[in-house]
Amino acid sequence: MGLLSELPVTAAWAEGLPRDALERVESGLSLREVAAGGALCHIGDPVEHWFGIASGLVKLSVVSAEGKPLTLAGVPSGGWFGEGAVLRDKLWRYSVVAMRDTTAVLMRRATFFWLLENSLPFNRFIIDQLNERLAQFVGSLEAARILTAKERVPRSLALLYNPRLYPGIDRRLHLSQEELGYLAGVSRQVANQSLQQLKAQGIVSIEYGKVTVLDFDALRQFLG
DNA sequence: TCATTAAATTGTT
DNA sequence: AACAATTTAATGA
Numbered sequence: 001m002g003l004l005s006e007l008p009v010t011a012a013w014a015e016g017l018p019r020d021a022l023e024r025v026e027s028g029l030s031l032r033e034v035a036a037g038g039a040l041c042h043i044g045d046p047v048e049h050w051f052g053i054a055s056g057l058v059k060l061s062v063v064s065a066e067g068k069p070l071t072l073a074g075v076p077s078g079g080w081f082g083e084g085a086v087l088r089d090k091l092w093r094y095s096v097v098a099m100r101d102t103t104a105v106l107m108r109r110a111t112f113f114w115l116l117e118n119s120l121p122f123n124r125f126i127i128d129q130l131n132e133r134l135a136q137f138v139g140s141l142e143a144a145r146i147l148t149a150k151e152r153v154p155r156s157l158a159l160l161y162n163p164r165l166y167p168g169i170d171r172r173l174h175l176s177q178e179e180l181g182y183l184a185g186v187s188r189q190v191a192n193q194s195l196q197q198l199k200a201q202g203i204v205s206i207e208y209g210k211v212t213v214l215d216f217d218a219l220r221q222f223l224g
Numbered sequence: 225t226c227a228t229t230a231a232a233t234t235g236t237t
Numbered sequence: 238a239a240c241a242a243t244t245t246a247a248t249g250a
Binding site: 177178208 | 235
């Protein structure tokens with residue numbers, strides 16, 4: 001019974017791997033617990049791992065010269081990220097901060113590259129993932145220009161429910177309105193008002209510290 | 225298990 | 238940004 005099979009994370013890239021390869025890969029994995037507010041890595045840290053989120057929620061963020069934080073993306077449980085950094089960079093270009101208590105899976109660089117050289121499905125997974133993220137960030141540029149602050153909230157929510165990047169994510173997400181505001185780059189007030197509107201439209205339901213998506217199709221309208 | 229208190233979150237100004 | 242109201246989590250009897 002290996003590490004992967006015990007995790008509540010669907011590691012799609014591991015499907016189809018021969019048993020001996022799987023054992024080899026699992027020897028290159030480790031777990032790390034990070035409390036809410038803690039960091040998985042900081043800007044400038046050496047890139048030593050590819051990250052997966054077994055449970056919890058993290059955000060990828062940078063800080064502007066004036067000290068204003070900018071959130072690039074949120075990654076819920078089931079998501080893997082950092083392949084761009086592992087492939088291209090020696091140092092992290094963004095910080096990874098836990099928005100909730102989080103359990104992360106760390107894959108050593110050497111293991112990552114071994115998979116690249118030995119598994120075609122893994123290569124396919126990485127290409128799909130890079131492509132999906134590229135689409136997200138291109139969309140973000142558009143959204144920043146075209147969408148109002150209130151519209152950026154449902155867009156951010158829709159991004160979290162990307163089935164390709166984060167398969168099997170629960171309809172109900174443990175995510176406060178303040179945290180959603182950080183993700184969307186809007187104030188908590190705007191996040192609140194936007195959620196109220198979405199609730200009135202029957203797209204989401206709101207609970208204390210949680211949001212549940214009721215209508216995925218309606219939410220995807222905000223992706224543009 | 226229940227009551228009390230602190231902390232977190234929400235809705236509004 | 239600041240306020241009050243509400244919900245949850247933590248604590249201890």
